[in-house]
Amino acid sequence: MITPTKGISPDRSLLAVGAQIARVLDTPMTVTQTWSRFRAERTRLGHHSPVSFQWFVLGLDVLYSLGVVELRDDLLARRRRDVATTDS
Template sequence: MLLPSKSIPADQALLAVGAQILVQLERPGSVSAVWERLQEWRTERGMRSALPFWWFSLALDVLYTIDVVEQRDGELVRKSRAV
């Protein structure tokens, strides 16, 4: 599930979808706004494989678990990392 396999295409693996979500979080947005932006982004790039909302939600769970996103004032935001 996290990584591509025989049954999970590369563009649908949870880590890949998580990366796609992070691209959408260049600017904060509500969960539904980020979902819509992701759908448009995937369509523009010719990604025809279905991405159900529940899979999007699982990818968000992964991002929360690895502590790279958070919710502030009702919007999803990327966490900034001090290096």
């Protein structure tokens, strides 16, 4: 389910769905806006396998679990990564 299997096509695996969500999440936006852009991007790329809203939310869950996205002021946003600097 997270990775492609015999019953889950590669473009419907949760890792692929998460990557597609991260790709469209270039600015903070609502879940509804993200869902709309996600569907438009899948259509543009020619992905014909259906992805339900529930599957989309599971993709968001994977991204959240991996620390890629966060919810800030009711908007989904990519999580900021502060690069640690070390003095040598």
